[in-house]
Amino acid sequence: MGLSVFALVLFAISAVSGEKHVVCYYGSWATYRLGLGQFNVEHINTDLCTHLVYTFVGINNQGTVVSLDSWLDLPENWGRDNFGKFNALKKINPNLKTILAVGGWNEGSAKYSIMAANPALRKNFVTSALQMVLKHGFDGFDVDWEYPNRRDTVNGEADIDNFTMLLKELREAFNPHGLLITAALSADKTSASLSYDIPAISKYLDLIHLMTYDMYGSWNTETGHNAALHKGESFENVPKNNVLTVDVAVEYWLSQGAPPEKLVLGVPAYGRTFDLVNANVNGVRAPSSGAGISGPYTQQRGHIGYNEFCHFLRTQSWEVRYDEEAKVPYAVQGHNWVSFDNPSSITKKVEYALSLNLGGIMLWSIETDDFHGQCGEDFPMLRTINRVLRNKNVSESTSTPVPSNVTTEATTSASSSTESAAPTTTTEPPVTEIPEDSICKSEGFTSSPVDCSIFYLCVTGVNGELIPTLFKCPDGLHWDNTHKYCNFPDLVDC
Incomplete structure (x- = not known):
């Protein structure tokens, strides 16, 4: 009898573990990247995700959901039919859920503010979203209007209730078809409190994808961690709730009534880069003059994919440091300063999510994971997430491969002086x-x-x-x- 009870307990633990979601955002524009940075639907490993989110579609001035790249998304006019290929992945893994995302950074807020305030435009949005999802075989819709009452909003504070109404009407239309409704939402209190009625939207969303990253970046005048789990070095005298961290953001959402099983913790497969004012003042909160290095594939100053930066660490001279309190690494090379995550820091975040019984982990985004395995195993971020969520051995791939000429250490002062190799600069010959x-x-x-x-x-x-x-x-x-x-x-x- 005792053995049977023990077996039931093990089964229950296994069942809870199996319910944790791994939400993988896919940036479809990565198909246009060059060389080893190009990422097509065919590169997706369907065994590593429970939910795949295709980004992005947009809306027109009538509120109608439309493709932003019809040649890539659709089959008409000799298009590449990415929608079809994406949903065909369910033939490989029948348990996979595919979701179509609308919005994102480039879409801004104005069109969505206008649409959500107008009942007729909201109806256009809901009807066209449902039609697109059903026509192409998606299992749900991800609403990435990330900035109600912010950025270029038209209707200001009214966006908050209008966003709730939009989700309510989506829910009513999607329920008869058994479709999912999810959203990628700002995580920190300052932003979230301006944009969302958290108890209300939680009723209508199946999953809430918390964007617990971009906490600090090149828009700041000092260096900071992209996605620190906890308050770290150089913030000793700053109250916890005044620091942008993963734990503070999650605690805020839970305190506002978000169900933990609906919260999916976002982790980044990219880093934020800074240009130091003084190469000798190079710790956390060191003065920064703006965006730092870019990668060869993403080609965006201030931002670098993990697949790009792990290769830099293997082939260039960088000093890699670990912030013991924040539970994240950062790296210094002359005037270059990079905040990034690696499998080790991802492990800590997944363990944190499990400790609060959150719904799972979301990765933004899979095309900047090391999907070719240039620095070790392929998809190291995603594989780490799966291993920790499924309570498997995580001893493999728990740190970024570092060449022997790179020093790894923890520092405690923003004024620490190092002998890092300065970045190579080349003047253009006439x-x-x-x-x-x-x-x-x-x-x-x-x-x-x-x-x-x-x-x-x-x-x-x-x-x-x-x-x-x-x-x-x-x-x-x-x-x-x-x-x-x-x-x-x-x-x-x-």
Whole structure:
């Protein structure tokens, strides 16, 4: 009898663990990235996600949900039919749920503020959303109007109740079809308190994807962690609730009545980069002059994918440090300062989510995980999430691979001085110093004969001559003339 009870307890524990969600956001625009950064639907590992979210569609001025890239999303006019390919993944994993997301950063707030305030436009939104989801075989709809009553809002505070009404009407339309309604929402109290009636929206949402990242970034005048789990170094004299951290955000949502089983903790597969004012003042909260390095694939200063940065750590000289209190790493190289997550810090966040019995983990976003396994196993972030959620051995891949010439240590002062290698900077040689006939042999891109970091686009002028235009790769990258894109130096024959 005792053995049977024990078996039932084990079954119950297993069942609870199995209910935890792994929500994977997929940025469809990654199909346009070059080289090893290109990520197509075919790259998705369906065993590592319980829910896949396709981003993004938008709305027009009538509130109608529309594709933002019809050639990529749809099959008509020789399109790539990403919607079809995405939902066909359920043939590989029948338990997978696919969700279509509307909105996002680029869509802003104005159109959604106008739509949500108008009953007729709301009806257009709900009806067209349902039609698109059913037509293409999605299992649900993700509402990423992230900024009610913020950014370029038109109706201000009225957005809060209008957002609730929008979700209520979506729920009424979606329920007969058994479809999911989810949302990616701002996590910190300052933003969330301006935008959401948390008890009200919680009634209509199946899952609430908390964007517990972008806590600090290049918009700040000092360095800070992108997604610190707890208050960390250099914040000793700052009250806990005045620091932007994962735990403070989650505690706020729970205190406002959000059901823990509906909260899905967001973790980032990317880092935030800063440009230090003084290379010798390089701890947390060190003065920053703005956005730092970019990656070769995402090519956005102030932001770098984990797949890009883990390769930098393996091939360049960086000092990697670990903030013991915040439970996240950061890295320094001259004037470059990067806050990032790795499998070790992700482990701590998943364990935290489990300790509060949250609904699961959301990853933004899978195309910047190390999906090719350049730094070790493929999809290390997603695999770590699954291992910890399923209570499996997590001894593998619990830290970012670091080359032997990189020092890993914890620091306690924003004024610590290091001997990090300064970033390599290259000045562009004047085009006039290079004979034109040595540059352009035919139209198209070609390498520089004098500098690995620059390249030229050769076009035919009005008189039939080939004219070179100079371009420069992001810092730390070389032109790959074989594949015609900027690449890591160790992968380029220069």
